[in-house]
Amino acid sequence: MADREITPSACRHCGIPEREHAQRWKSPTGWHRWEPPTNRQILARMNMRRALRLESK
DSSP states (O other): OTTSOOOTTSOTTTOOOHHHHSEEEETTTEEEEOOOOOHHHHHHHHHHHHHHHHHTO
């Protein structure tokens, strides 16, 4: 996720947005389809995105 925009609703396992996902490999999960993130993951991603935006100002 470091080289792309942080998307709060991205896959819970790999952080790739649903429209770009298809089927992916992520250790230790292995091959998986997109799964919705947990509420805790969404909040953490929103906070990371906000912190990065504040740093860039």
